[in-house]
Amino acid sequence: MERIVVIGANHAGTAAINTILDNYKDKEVTIFDSNDNISFLGCGMALWIGNQISSSEGLFYCSKEIFEQKGAKVYLETIVYHIDFDKKLVFATGKDGQNYQTPYDKLILATGSLPIAPTIEGTDLKNVQYVKLFQNAKEVIDKLHDGLIRNVVVVGAGYIGVELAEAFNRIGKKVTLIDTASTCLSGYYDREFTDIMSKNLESHGIKLAYEETVTSIKGIGKVEKIVTDKHEYPADMVVLGIGFKPNSQLGKDSLELFKNGAYLVNEHQQTSQPDVYAIGDCATVYDNAIQKTSYIALATNAVRSGIVAAHNACETPLKSIGVQGSNGICIWDLKMVSTGITLDKAKSLGYDAVATDYEDTQKPDFIEHDNYKVKIRIVYDKKTRIILGAQMCSEYDISMAIHMFSLAIQEQVTIDKLKLTDIFFLPHFNKPYNYVTMAALMAE
Numbered sequence: 231m232e233r234i235v236v237i238g239a240n241h242a243g244t245a246a247i248n249t250i251l252d253n254y255k256d257k258e259v260t261i262f263d264s265n266d267n268i269s270f271l272g273c274g275m276a277l278w279i280g281n282q283i284s285s286s287e288g289l290f291y292c293s294k295e296i297f298e299q300k301g302a303k304v305y306l307e308t309i310v311y312h313i314d315f316d317k318k319l320v321f322a323t324g325k326d327g328q329n330y331q332t333p334y335d336k337l338i339l340a341t342g343s344l345p346i347a348p349t350i351e352g353t354d355l356k357n358v359q360y361v362k363l364f365q366n367a368k369e370v371i372d373k374l375h376d377g378l379i380r381n382v383v384v385v386g387a388g389y390i391g392v393e394l395a396e397a398f399n400r401i402g403k404k405v406t407l408i409d410t411a412s413t414c415l416s417g418y419y420d421r422e423f424t425d426i427m428s429k430n431l432e433s434h435g436i437k438l439a440y441e442e443t444v445t446s447i448k449g450i451g452k453v454e455k456i457v458t459d460k461h462e463y464p465a466d467m468v469v470l471g472i473g474f475k476p477n478s479q480l481g482k483d484s485l486e487l488f489k490n491g492a493y494l495v496n497e498h499q500q501t502s503q504p505d506v507y508a509i510g511d512c513a514t515v516y517d518n519a520i521q522k523t524s525y526i527a528l529a530t531n532a533v534r535s536g537i538v539a540a541h542n543a544c545e546t547p548l549k550s551i552g553v554q555g556s557n558g559i560c561i562w563d564l565k566m567v568s569t570g571i572t573l574d575k576a577k578s579l580g581y582d583a584v585a586t587d588y589e590d591t592q593k594p595d596f597i598e599h600d601n602y603k604v605k606i607r608i609v610y611d612k613k614t615r616i617i618l619g620a621q622m623c624s625e626y627d628i629s630m631a632i633h634m635f636s637l638a639i640q641e642q643v644t645i646d647k648l649k650l651t652d653i654f655f656l657p658h659f660n661k662p663y664n665y666v667t668m669a670a671l672m673a674e
């Protein structure tokens with residue numbers, strides 16, 4: 231029986247494991263994960279902290295028991311500390327001290343990512359929190375319950391930072407949001423969109439501290455304030471959300487790596503050793519927007535790469551079709567979605583890129599209720615006319631519309647093709663001259 235070992239059983243690992251166990255009954259699957267839980271949806275953390283959901287119960291969709299029922303051997307709270315890639319052996323130690331030396335025919339690395347730690351004084355103080363694991367969220371919530379936390383400073387105004395800033399504000403904390411960039415969500419949207427989010431955050435009382443670099447975190451035993459190159463802010467809790475780095479410790483000396491340290495994989499999710507696959511946040515993706523290998527840490531990418539690796543590891547050839555980094559965020563009533571690259575990024579990468587913008591209400595004016603404004607930007611290459619990215623925001627749920635742009639980027643559709651694309655009309659949903667068509671028609 232072919233032996234498949236999977237290291238890491240969160241989103242990427244879980245997708246790979248379930249695909250193997252559900253489709254290939256002739257495999258012996260062994261799973262190691264250092265954590266005591268599987269499949270925690272980090273996206274629920276802000277909802278949980280902000281009291282928008284009553285408990286964390288629904289934030290898991292798989293378990294050790296489910297894998298075991300399907301026939302896998304599962305070792306949780308067991309750290310893999312070494313892999314002998316020549317002898318094809320995985321070395322691990324359990325919480326109880328039990329040692330494992332497990333042979334494999336195929337190995338799937340799903341070790342994910344780690345939060346980036348800033349190299350500043352004070353990160354070891356009490357109440358300086360990273361927010362990645364279920365345990366991190368629980369610790370933050372337990373601390374919030376003790377009533378001594380009033381001022382929360384969130385460092386990093388990316389997706390984690392903005393979502394958590396809202397959550398802390400919702401439960402009555404005084405929140406300061408710091409970023410070195412000149413705006414929030416700068417990796418995902420152009421300024422025309424991020425300004426709307428900034429206004430949204432400010433209007434709810436969040437203090438924005440952009441273009442500031444944290445130089446130290448101060449306190450005696452526990453955090454008391456945070457110091458930047460421009461100001462000081464009182465802080466009873468500091469949350470660090472300045473991005474993820476791939477966790478490629480186990481293979482860094484034996485496998486080829488991308489410039490940020492992620493395992494470099496091909497379209498079959500194979501690393502530089504053909505029997506070793508890497509998936510999710512520890513691996514690269516192929517970014518269709520820029521037609522290059524890249525790194526984009528998202529649960530959706532993790533799941534898809536897990537499915538692809540599982541089939542290939544089980545001798546069913548399956549190619550990854552690449553990703554567009556499609557993403558979304560909802561802060562209070564403001565919904566923002568994007569895919570591909572922003573105009574700023576396109577220009578910084580050397581594209582002769584332009585954007586076409588349009589703003590309108592979602593539905594005809596005679597629809598008097600729930601008829602919100604929608605703002606759209608489509609970024610495209612002036613020479614090739616190929617769509618490079620799209621951004622949308624509204625109080626209306628426009629999220630599904632971004633998937634069309636995701637597919638358009640994947641398939642290298644031009645802005646001109648979009649002009650006359652068949653988009654249906656019904657007043658309950660949209661206008662006959664809808665904003666997607668209008669934005670495309672107005673393209674240079």
Ligand SMILES: Cc1cc2nc3c(=O)[nH]c(=O)nc-3n(C[C@H](O)[C@H](O)[C@H](O)COP(=O)(O)OP(=O)(O)OC[C@H]3O[C@@H](n4cnc5c(N)ncnc54)[C@H](O)[C@@H]3O)c2cc1C
Nearest residue numbers: 238240241242263264272273310341342343510511528529
């Ligand atoms: C607060 C928050 C909100 C998020 N919201 C979203 C969202 O809304 N949408 C979205 O698409 N993405 C979101 N993400 C990102 C998403 O969670 C990650 O992209 C996703 O978790 C990646 O999954 P993964 O399985 O590749 O890696 P990870 O989730 O990092 O899992 C890696 C697993 O490997 C195990 N492991 C690591 N090293 C070892 C070892 N040596 N031995 C044994 N086990 C090991 C770990 O214990 C872990 O279980 C969010 C992340 C956070 C933190």
Ligand SMILES: NC(=O)C1=CN([C@@H]2O[C@H](COP(=O)(O)OP(=O)(O)OC[C@H]3O[C@@H](n4cnc5c(N)ncnc54)[C@H](O)[C@@H]3O)[C@@H](O)[C@H]2O)C=CC1
Nearest residue numbers: 386387388389390391409410411471472473474527557558
């Ligand atoms: N809604 C979603 O899809 C969500 C996705 N995620 C994903 O999880 C991953 C991690 O999220 P984040 O940590 O928020 O990363 P991020 O990349 O979204 O944001 C990091 C932010 O930190 C800032 N930054 C970097 N160094 C800094 C420093 N030294 N001081 C201050 N600011 C600094 C950056 O300018 C950026 O705004 C991302 O890939 C993200 O897309 C996370 C939460 C929600």
